[in-house]
Amino acid sequence: xxxxxxxxxxxxxxxxxxxxxxxxxxxxxxxxxxxxxxxxxxxxxxxxxxxxxxxxxxxxxxxxxxxxxxxxxxxxxxxxxxxxxxxxxxxxxxxxxxxxxxxxxxxxxxxxxxxxxxxxxxxxxxxxxxxxxxxxxxxxxxxxxxxxxxxxxxxxxxxxxxxxxxxxxxxxxxxxxxxxxxxxxxxxxxxxxxxxxxxxxxxxxxxxxxxxxxxxxxxxxxxxxxxxxxxxxxxxxxxxxxxxxxxxxxxxxxxxxxxxxxxxxxxxxxxxxxxxxxxxxxxxxxxxxxxxxxxxxxxxxxxxxxxxxxxxxxxxxxxxxxxxxxxxxxxxxxxxxxxxxxxxxxxxxxxxxxxxxxxxxxxxxxxxxxxxxxxxxxxxxxxxxxxxxxxxxxxxxxxxxxxxxxxxxxxxxxxxxxxxxxxxxxxxxxxxxxxxxxxxxxxxxxxxxxxxxxxxxxxxxxxxxxxxxxxxxxxxxxxxxxxxxxxxxxxxxxxxxxxxxxxxxxxxxxxxxxxxxxxxxxxxxxxxxxxxxxxxxxxxxxxxxxxxxxxxxxxxxxxxxxxxxxxxxxxxxxxxxxxxxxxxxxxxxxxxxxxxxxxxxxxxxxxxxxxxxxxxxxxxxxxxxxxxxxxxxxxxxxxxxxxxxxxxxxxxxxxxxxxxxxxxxxxxxxxxxxxxxxxxxxxxxxxxxxxxxxxxxxxxxxxxxxxxxxxxxxxxxxxxxxxxxxxxxxxxxxxxxxxxxxxxxxxxxxxxxxxxxxxxxxxxxxxxxxxxxxxxxxxxxxxxxxxxxxxxxxxxxxxxxxxxxxxxxxxxxxxxxxxxxxxxxxxxxxxxxxxxxxxxxxxxxxxxxxxxxxxxxxxxxxxxxxxxxxxxxxxxxxxxxxxxxxxxxxxxxxxxxxxxxxxxxxxxxxxxxxxxxxxxxxxxxxxxxxxxxxxxxxxxxxxxxxxxxxxxxxxxxxxxxxxxxxxxxxxxxxxxxxxxxxxx
Numbered sequence: 001x002x003x004x005x006x007x008x009x010x011x012x013x014x015x016x017x018x019x020x021x022x023x024x025x026x027x028x029x030x031x032x033x034x035x036x037x038x039x040x041x042x043x044x045x046x047x048x049x050x051x052x053x054x055x056x057x058x059x060x061x062x063x064x065x066x067x068x069x070x071x072x073x074x075x076x077x078x079x080x081x082x083x084x085x086x087x088x089x090x091x092x093x094x095x096x097x098x099x100x101x102x103x104x105x106x107x108x109x110x111x112x113x114x115x116x117x118x119x120x121x122x123x124x125x126x127x128x129x130x131x132x133x134x135x136x137x138x139x140x141x142x143x144x145x146x147x148x149x150x151x152x153x154x155x156x157x158x159x160x161x162x163x164x165x166x167x168x169x170x171x172x173x174x175x176x177x178x179x180x181x182x183x184x185x186x187x188x189x190x191x192x193x194x195x196x197x198x199x200x201x202x203x204x205x206x207x208x209x210x211x212x213x214x215x216x217x218x219x220x221x222x223x224x225x226x227x228x229x230x231x232x233x234x235x236x237x238x239x240x241x242x243x244x245x246x247x248x249x250x251x252x253x254x255x256x257x258x259x260x261x262x263x264x265x266x267x268x269x270x271x272x273x274x275x276x277x278x279x280x281x282x283x284x285x286x287x288x289x290x291x292x293x294x295x296x297x298x299x300x301x302x303x304x305x306x307x308x309x310x311x312x313x314x315x316x317x318x319x320x321x322x323x324x325x326x327x328x329x330x331x332x333x334x335x336x337x338x339x340x341x342x343x344x345x346x347x348x349x350x351x352x353x354x355x356x357x358x359x360x361x362x363x364x365x366x367x368x369x370x371x372x373x374x375x376x377x378x379x380x381x382x383x384x385x386x387x388x389x390x391x392x393x394x395x396x397x398x399x400x401x402x403x404x405x406x407x408x409x410x411x412x413x414x415x416x417x418x419x420x421x422x423x424x425x426x427x428x429x430x431x432x433x434x435x436x437x438x439x440x441x442x443x444x445x446x447x448x449x450x451x452x453x454x455x456x457x458x459x460x461x462x463x464x465x466x467x468x469x470x471x472x473x474x475x476x477x478x479x480x481x482x483x484x485x486x487x488x489x490x491x492x493x494x495x496x497x498x499x500x501x502x503x504x505x506x507x508x509x510x511x512x513x514x515x516x517x518x519x520x521x522x523x524x525x526x527x528x529x530x531x532x533x534x535x536x537x538x539x540x541x542x543x544x545x546x547x548x549x550x551x552x553x554x555x556x557x558x559x560x561x562x563x564x565x566x567x568x569x570x571x572x573x574x575x576x577x578x579x580x581x582x583x584x585x586x587x588x589x590x591x592x593x594x595x596x597x598x599x600x601x602x603x604x605x606x607x608x609x610x611x612x613x614x615x616x617x618x619x620x621x622x623x624x625x626x627x628x629x630x631x632x633x634x635x636x637x638x639x640x641x642x643x644x645x646x647x648x649x650x651x652x653x654x655x656x657x658x659x660x661x662x663x664x665x666x667x668x669x670x671x672x673x674x675x676x677x678x679x680x681x682x683x684x685x686x687x688x689x690x691x692x693x694x695x696x697x698x699x700x701x702x703x704x705x706x707x708x709x710x711x712x713x714x715x716x717x718x719x720x721x722x723x724x725x726x727x728x729x730x731x732x733x734x735x736x737x738x739x740x741x742x743x744x745x746x747x748x749x750x751x752x753x754x755x756x757x758x759x760x761x762x763x764x765x766x767x768x769x770x771x772x773x774x775x776x777x778x779x780x781x782x783x784x785x786x787x788x789x790x791x792x793x794x795x796x797x798x799x800x801x802x803x804x805x806x807x808x809x810x811x812x813x814x815x816x817x818x819x820x821x822x823x824x825x826x827x828x829x830x831x832x833x834x835x836x837x838x839x840x841x842x843x844x845x846x847x848x849x850x851x852x853x854x855x856x857x858x859x860x861x862x863x864x865x866x867x868x869x870x871x872x873x874x875x876x877x878x879x880x881x882x883x884x885x886x887x888x889x890x891x892x893x894x895x896x897x898x899x900x901x902x903x904x905x906x907x908x909x910x911x912x913x914x915x916x917x918x919x920x921x922x923x924x925x926x927x928x929x930x931x932x933x934x935x936x937x938x939x940x941x942x943x944x945x946x947x948x949x950x951x952x953x954x955x956x957x958x959x960x961x962x963x964x965x966x967x968x969x970x971x972x973x974x975x976x977x978x979x980x981x982x983x984x
């Protein structure tokens with residue numbers, strides 16, 4: 001039980017220590033890892049970091065962990081090793097002995113890649129070696145080697161069971177563990193195994209040669225082409241240089257704990273030792289020791305960061321700058337954050353405060369000094385002329401008189417007296433041995449030599465936000481407006497009227513001509529020779545964070561937000577209206593409280609301790625830039641995303657480009673982008689990721705460029721995407737020319753058709769006129785006229801003058817009606833019926849009342865003003881009289897019936913009880929050629945009328961009394977009508 005408690009406490013200490021160091025980041029399942037058991041780390045050729053875990057493989061760009069498992073195409077969720085070949089295939093060795101690889105954003109396994117079925121061994125593959133012919137040799141712990149050539153042919157070799165002169169100690173090995181395989185310049189295969197070091201001319205076992213059977217390899221770690229570190233069970237850690245030269249490397253622990261060894265770009269040796277942590281060694285000196293328990297694998301990435309995997313504690317990333325810069329964690333400050341920093345220039349030292357205790361830092365050594373102030377958390381510290389002032393805002397201020405430090409042998413503090421300032425102090429400033437303090441509405445001025453006596457007090461009649469000395473040694477009082485003191489009275493400062501209503505939260509004198517003002521903690525202004533320049537508005541990229549504190553050193557402005565420190569070189573360029581590039585340092589801190597620059601170093605006080613950055617270190621320069629990469633392209637808000645270096649669109653468009661950056665220790669990245677053809681200049685920003693939207697680009701060719709950088713690097717090579725916007729089909733000029741030509745052709749054809757229809761209509765009307773004229777002529781039947789005149793003459797000869805006059809009256813009226821009808825295509829139904837009645841009455845008189853007639857009209861037709869084609873019904877009526885009833889031996893009958901069908905058509909029935917159509921020949925009724933002509937003309941007129949009025953004017957004939965001898969005739973037709981007349 002005690003052992004478990006001790007382990008837990010140790011783990012907590014390690015986690016706590018690394019978590020408080022800004023140069024070390026720790027990733028676990030809470031950050032996105034699928035498991036805290038991480039076997040190996042690998043960086044591919046595109047600079048992504050991969051992790052093999054017992055819960056899948058992870059791809060990391062510095063911001064997002066992307067996990068892949070069996071559902072994504074892996075053969076197993078337990079992946080042991082990762083390595084990339086010369087073709088860009090990333091191979092995954094699974095604990096079940098299978099192999100998978102990742103290529104062009106796709107996973108390949110034995111299900112979708114046939115040759116992988118042959119690469120399945122009894123144990124997981126430890127590693128692989130690729131020779132100059134691009135043949136890959138996979139090997140496992142059981143002495144099995146599988147070769148894969150570029151044509152995907154697989155050959156299996158069992159080097160562990162070679163016959164012939166095998167090493168003697170092979171017999172005592174449980175199995176031959178191949179730790180490393182490569183080819184020598186001679187072409188021979190070189191095997192580093194648990195049973196010794198030997199070579200083969202080929203993998204069939206021919207020309208076996210023993211190099212060293214006593215070495216007993218338990219780990220091989222090549223660090224470059226000429227140097228290899230070998231962990232030997234018999235000789236400890238060995239360093240091989242060239243083919244055979246070796247030397248022994250002393251270690252502070254047993255060598256069997258070694259898991260991984262790498263050599264970084266600066267020649268430092270990094271060793272991961274199980275249960276011993278990670279050591280950084282240069283020569284025979286231990287430079288750093290990191291208490292990372294259960295460490296497993298180590299790599300150095302392209303940014304020179306060191307990555308460490310563990311068996312149960314996730315991933316650690318160590319900023320390489322930790323070797324050149326200094327950080328004191330909270331354990332050095334009673335586990336409390338640092339609130340204030342103060343320079344002691346007389347001693348080339350600084351004082352830092354945690355609110356309870358002062359710490360003296362000189363030559364990277366800390367000395368604790370207790371100011372003996374109880375019950376107060378002081379956050380005001382200043383030193384001037386051997387006087388130390390310590391206090392709490394809006395509370396008491398303590399003055400330590402004749403404060404001195406003896407550094408001859410050991411650090412000693414000398415303190416003659418401690419005095420309490422008689423008034424509460426919100427803040428204070430010192431200039432030319434004058435102490436300026438303020439609180440609420442009172443301003444106090446005294447001497448540093450004796451600050452508690454001879455104090456001048458001034459009441460400002462309003463709340464004071466800040467008070468300080470400017471570059472002209474004039475007192476500035478920041479209240480609702482900005483004032484100074486003139487003979488003890490406040491006087492407006494007109495040159496600071498721009499800051500009226502704002503709080504001057506910070507002030508820094510740079511030299512006799514320049515000073516910096518912080519306004520409301522969100523804007524910095526440079527005052528140079530009484531002119532003010534807005535630094536914040538000139539920052540590129542723009543900064544939208546609260547500025548907590550700032551300092552100036554040589555030609556560089558340093559300022560801090562809550563978590564980041566930025567620097568700006570040559571800020572005086574703002575005077576010439578130039579943009580000011582700001583860059584962050586490559587780390588983040590938890591709650592930055594203060595910064596100062598001193599002795600070519602930047603000191604940062606935070607809730608994580610004290611961080612010291614050398615401003616002369618080469619580690620701040622020439623770092624590789626972040627690598628931008630395209631994450632997705634979304635077109636017109638579509639659901640599907642795709643990646644491409646060229647986008648081709650037609651017509652209206654909306655393009656969303658999403659980018660990521662591969663960077664592993666920078667919290668934010670400075671980026672700039674520009675769409676050539678649209679943007680006149682580069683757009684700058686500071687963020688982890690970037691999304692850009694372009695909408696409704698005009699047709700044309702564009703080139704989008706994106707570049708990124710960090711504070712200590714140049715710009716990355718630009719990522720380029722071509723954007724081609726093609727015109728729509730309707731935007732091509734030839735289309736509009738074709739449409740115009742087609743439109744003209746259509747108009748021409750329509751006009752031609754209309755003219756043709758007009759000609760047809762004219763021709764139709766002409767034919768109707770001719771037919772109507774002929775119909776009139778037919779109605780002027782000479783026989784009818786002669787008979788009518790004969791009837792009149794007969795009446796006169798019989799001296800029947802009255803009947804003659806009556807007959808003549810009917811005859812003349814019929815003639816007039818016929819003459820009137822000839823000028824009208826459509827005639828009113830009343831007039832047409834009247835004309836029919838006149839005709840029938842004449843015929844009735846002429847035939848001595850030998851027949852009777854009835855005209856029956858639908859009441860709906862009588863109630864409307866209806867016009868019908870003229871002279872259509874009469875020929876059929878004449879036919880009934882002349883051919884039907886004039887030859888009857890009994891009294892005849894003629895009936896005319898008109899019925900409404902719809903709003904454009906009526907039904908007309910003409911019937912008689914005459915001889916019938918079939919009996920005219922039997923009864924020898926002589927045909928009347930004139931009447932036949934009239935009937936034919938009427939049928940032709942009906943056909944033309946049908947076309948004109950778009951209806952079918954049918955005429956049907958049938959027997960009225962089909963069973964009788966004199967069967968009679970029934971004529972039925974549909975006749976169009978309108979509600980207006982038509983003049984020919």
